Amino acid sequence: MKDTELYTALLGLHPPWQIREVRLDLAADRVDVWIEEAGGAKWSCPECERSVPLYDHAEERQWRHLDTCHCQTYLHARLPRVQCPQHGVRQVTASWAGPGLHFTLGMESRLIDTLKECDVTGVTRLTGTSWDEAWGMVEKAVARGLARKERRLPAYLCVDEKSFAQHHRYETLVCDAERGTVEYVVEDRGQESLEQYYRQFTPEELAQVRAVALDMWDPYIAATQAYVPGAEEKIVFDKFHVLRTVQEAVDKVRRQEHRVLKARGDERLKGTKYLWLANRENVPEWRRAEFEAVKGTNLKTGRAWAIKESLRKFWTYHYGRRAADYFRRWYFWATHSRLSPVVSAAKTLQAHLRNILTYFRHRLTNATAEGLNSKIQMVKEMACGFRNRQHYKTAIYFHCGGLDLYPRPEASS
Numbered sequence: 093m094k095d096t097e098l099y100t101a102l103l104g105l106h107p108p109w110q111i112r113e114v115r116l117d118l119a120a121d122r123v124d125v126w127i128e129e130a131g132g133a134k135w136s137c138p139e140c141e142r143s144v145p146l147y148d149h150a151e152e153r154q155w156r157h158l159d160t161c162h163c164q165t166y167l168h169a170r171l172p173r174v175q176c177p178q179h180g181v182r183q184v185t186a187s188w189a190g191p192g193l194h195f196t197l198g199m200e201s202r203l204i205d206t207l208k209e210c211d212v213t214g215v216t217r218l219t220g221t222s223w224d225e226a227w228g229m230v231e232k233a234v235a236r237g238l239a240r241k242e243r244r245l246p247a248y249l250c251v252d253e254k255s256f257a258q259h260h261r262y263e264t265l266v267c268d269a270e271r272g273t274v275e276y277v278v279e280d281r282g283q284e285s286l287e288q289y290y291r292q293f294t295p296e297e298l299a300q301v302r303a304v305a306l307d308m309w310d311p312y313i314a315a316t317q318a319y320v321p322g323a324e325e326k327i328v329f330d331k332f333h334v335l336r337t338v339q340e341a342v343d344k345v346r347r348q349e350h351r352v353l354k355a356r357g358d359e360r361l362k363g364t365k366y367l368w369l370a371n372r373e374n375v376p377e378w379r380r381a382e383f384e385a386v387k388g389t390n391l392k393t394g395r396a397w398a399i400k401e402s403l404r405k406f407w408t409y410h411y412g413r414r415a416a417d418y419f420r421r422w423y424f425w426a427t428h429s430r431l432s433p434v435v436s437a438a439k440t441l442q443a444h445l446r447n448i449l450t451y452f453r454h455r456l457t458n459a460t461a462e463g464l465n466s467k468i469q470m471v472k473e474m475a476c477g478f479r480n481r482q483h484y485k486t487a488i489y490f491h492c493g494g495l496d497l498y499p500r501p502e503a504s505s
């Protein structure tokens with residue numbers, strides 16, 4: 093097999109394209125391939141597809157393709173330009189590359205695959221591309237994915253906030269609970285942030301939303317009430333956020349008690365923070381004995397912890413009525429605990445009870461969004477904190493948006 097035939101097969105080239113020359117430079121670990129069109133090739137206008145005559149050839153261009161073994165491989169061609177009576181002089185599109193790119197479609201897809209697996213700097217090292225080229229690929233892929241994305245409003249939404257760059261700045265993320273994708277990322281966590289998402293849809297479309305999982309966060313509640321018809325029955329205060337409210341109360345009790353004990357030289361609570369916050373079964377094996385011992389010493393923190401743990405049972409009920417009965421008993425216990433952070437957490441829950449109980453109708457939690465959150469956390473770590481807010485958003489869409497990111501050959505040739 094001749095080298096030109098080999099590369100015609102490897103590149104999947106079809107007439108009118110053919111390979112003129114293949115050059116291997118072993119010293120430079122490089123293969124260069126020149127592509128040209130066969131004589132007498134027929135052309136059509138890339139705009140209107142009518143048959144048109146050849147006009148001239150553009151300057152030679154170069155595209156990086158997938159490597160040949162260890163050799164970086166470049167394709168070269170002078171793309172023909174045609175003259176259309178309606179559209180004037182136009183350059184025909186190469187079957188191996190999109191317009192205006194320095195990479196072939198194959199290489200672009202490989203870069204996208206690699207970018208999904210590691211951070212941009214890692215990609216530059218693995219592929220010998222520059223940071224701007226690799227990041228440019230992310231931006232292009234996301235722009236393409238968002239342009240292709242069909243307009244749809246998920247039936248089950250999860251809304252969550254995510255801190256950005258550790259400066260008490262937040263992004264609001266709207267997720268599709270069924271598909272586990274981030275549908276929308278918007279700055280801040282105010283009412284306006286979430287309303288920006290809802291405003292893209294008509295009231296009829298918004299009426300189709302079945303449930304929205306939210307944090308007990310007033311601006312999100314207000315936005316959802318303003319835009320989603322029947323919101324009172326559809327808002328579900330997310331299990332994890334509800335539990336977090338009580339966890340925070342436990343932590344407050346622990347801090348207060350630790351201060352008092354420490355003043356007396358009692359260090360029992362030192363280093364125990366996460367033992368009280370974890371679910372009972374998640375306390376690590378090697379700390380269980382220690383935890384049992386401190387738990388058995390009749391501390392306020394131990395009582396707060398028991399109240400927190402018992403609330404978890406609430407979500408195990410099959411019927412809302414039973415769960416409501418359970419909550420009433422739990423509420424009595426919590427509000428008679430004489431632990432003021434626990435009392436006020438219980439009151440917060442009581443005030444939001446109606447939409448905590450909607451869980452038993454919709455069975456919706458932010459669990460998918462929480463899963464996504466750990467993915468987003470990874471995205472943040474990969475990007476060393478993203479100083480640039482737009483980059484952060486772009487990376488979230490790239491990794492979590494469920495978008496169709498890959499290039500496709502243009503129809504015309």
Ligand SMILES: [Zn+2]
Nearest residue numbers: 137140176179
């Ligand atoms: Zn035309």
